[in-house]
Amino acid sequence: MEIIVSRKKGFCAGVRRAVEMMERFAREEVPIETLGSIVHNPQVVERLAAKGVTAAESLVQVRGGTAAITAHGMGPMVEEEAKSRGIRLIDATCPIVKKVHLIARDLAAAGYDVVIFGDPKHQEVRGIAEWAGERVLATLEWPPLARSKLSLRKIALLSQTTQGEEDFRLFINKVLESSLGRAREVRIVNTICGVTDAQKGAARELAQGVDLMLVIGGRASANTRHLAETCARAGVETHHIETAGEIDPNWLRGKNRVGVTAGTSTPDWVIEEVVAALELEGGEVLA
Ligand code: SF4
16 A cells, blocks of 8 residues: 655644744743644644643733734734733734735735635634735625725735645635726735745645545634645545544545545644554555
8 A cells, every 4th residue: 555645744844833833942941821722623722731831812811921922923902912911912913914914904004905815703814804904805705795994996906825726816806896887996915925826736636546545634624624625525535633643444445546635724743753653554655
C-alpha cells in the first residue's frame, strides 16, 4: 500500500506563527489567555492548555494579566480596552490579515463603503469590519439579507482571506450587476490569501489518483470539512479524522494507494502520527 501525502497540507504560515508565539511565551512560564480559540483543533488546544495557554471569549473574561490576539486578528479597540483593564496584550495577528485591516481602514477613510465578502460571524471578518468603522457591510450573500444603511455609491470590495477565488469572482459579478446603476465607483481589492484554495487544489489532484483519502483536522474546522468535501466530490472514498486512533483498518483493505491531507489548523505532529499508523498497517510513504 502506497501512502501519498499532499504537497500542500497542515498549518498555514499565520497559524504556525501564532502557535509558535504562544509556545514561546509558555516556555517563559507566562500564563496566557487567547481571545477566542487559537486554532480549531482540539489536540493543539489541549497541548497548549497543558503549557498554560487557555482561551477566553473576550477581555472581560480574562482572569490573568496576559491575553493574546489570535492569527485571525481583532478590531482596533482591543488595545485600548486591554490597557484600561491593565492586561498585557500579545498580538499574534497574521501579517496578511493585518494588511487587510489597514486596507479596510484606509478605504473607509477615503469615503468608500467597504463590502467584505465573508462570514459576518467569523472572528477575522468581524475584526476587518471594525477597522472599517461605520461604513461597512460583511456578507456572503448578495443582495445582503440584512438591509444596508450604506449608500453604496462608492464601493470597495474585499474578501475574507480564506474564501475561494471562484466564489469571490461570482460575488463581485453579482455586486456589479446590481450596483452599477447607483454606484459611481467600484473598487476591488483581492485580499484572498490563497492557502486554502491551494490546499484544496492539491487535495483534488491527489484524490483523483488514489483509492482512499484521509483528511486530518478538527471536527469544528470548516476548512478541514471543505477539504474532505472536495476529496469526496472527486469520487474517492474519503474519511475526515482528527487523530490516528480513528483509522479503521477495514478502510485500508484492498487499497493500493492512500492519500493524506490536512486542514490549515492541523499540526505536523498529528499528520506524522497518521502516517506512522498507516506504515504500521503495511503502508510505504511515496517520496
Ligand atoms: S489563511 Fe492566510 S491569511 Fe489566514 S491566517 Fe493563514 S496565512 Fe494568514
